[in-house]
Amino acid sequence: MKRLExxxxxxxxxxxxxxxxxxADVGTDHAYLPVWLRLHGRVVSAIACDLRKGPLERARETGRIYGADCIDYRLGNGLSVVSPEEADTIVIAGMGGENIAAILERAPWTAEGAHTLLLQPQSRAEALRRFLMDHGYAIRREALALDRGTIYPVMEAGGGEMSLTLGQLHGGAALVHDPLGERYIIEKIIRLQAAVAGLNRSGAEADQKHGDELREIITALLSMREEWRNAQSG
Ligand SMILES: C[S@@+](CC[C@H](N)C(=O)[O-])C[C@H]1O[C@@H](n2cnc3c(N)ncnc32)[C@H](O)[C@@H]1O
Structure with missing residues (x-):
């Protein structure tokens, strides 16, 4: 039997x-996560769901190849195919922050505090953090994973309250002790500076205003970098 890494x-x-x-793994695609969890006996059961037939076929194929049992494969949009009592942990990974937020918004029971939410946005992480803050969720912990040269934030959230600064919205809710924290912040600053340079070339008033907003975020991220450095030396 092949080994799944x-x-x-x-x-x-x-x-x-x-x-x-x-x-419940929403947007499971190859179902590597639920299959691995079942093969290692880490969970008693898994629901692997995806919006599209192709990825769900791939998910079934992974389960078959590795011989994983107790996985229920479901076709459907977000959490519409999962009821609250069927799972205690919801994973939504590998899609944009706004898409993850939209999936949670359509399933308000995820904010009631009974579920652990493991969220991994591929882009627009700040939109997801803002959504969580504004809709009755709290990020309990956050960490970064370095995968083939790209840094990915991973968040554990649940129902609750939190208040994040502008720096935390963009640079991570709780990454001050993360070894990759500084690199994550610097990469964000570089992207924002490039966007500001583009906006500076335009004479339009709206672009100037947007440029000012981005400069404010850069300033907040620079102080987060200082915080990160102080935490490492302290
Ligand atoms: C890039 S894959 C991520 C696979 C896996 N979760 C991971 O992190 O490696 C994203 C998957 O999410 C699915 N997806 C996107 N929006 C969805 C939605 N609203 N509901 C369910 N699945 C969705 C896509 O069809 C695709 O298979």
């Missing part, structure tokens, strides 16, 4: 899944 990003998510529970 997880990438560092999926490995971090797997480590955060509470042992002995039941997970």
């Amino acid at each position: 997880l990438t560092p990003r999926l490995r971090l998510l797997a480590e955060w899944v509470p042992p002995g529970g039941r997970i």
Whole structure:
């Protein structure tokens, strides 16, 4: 039987899944995470769901190749195919922050505090953090995974309250002790500076205003970098 190895990003998510529970993996694609969790006995059951038929076929194929049992494969949009009592941990990984937020918004039961949410946005992480803050969720912990040269934030969230600064919205809610924290912040600053340079070339008033907003974020990220450096030396 072939051995299934997880990438560092999926490995971090797997480590955060509470042992002995039941997970729902939304947007499962190849179903590597639920298959790995079942093969290692980390969860008692898994629901692997995807919006599209092709990825769900791939998910079934992974389960078949590796011989994983107790996985229910479901076709559907977001959490519309999962009911709250069927899972205690919900994983939504590998899609844009706004898409993850939209999936949670359509399933308000995820904010009631009964579920652990493991979220891994591929882009627009700040949009997801803002959504969580504004819709009754709290990020309990956050960490970074380095996978083939790209840094990915992974968040554990649940129902609750939190208040994030502009710096935390963009540079991470709780990354001050993360070894990759400074690199994550610097990469963000570089991207924002490039955007500001582009906006500076335009004479339009709206672009100037947007440029000012981005400069404010850069300033907030620079102080986060200082905080990160102080935490390392302290
Ligand atoms: C890049 S894959 C990520 C696979 C895996 N979760 C991971 O992190 O490696 C994204 C998957 O999410 C699925 N997806 C996107 N939007 C979805 C939605 N609203 N509901 C369910 N699945 C969705 C896509 O069809 C695709 O298979």
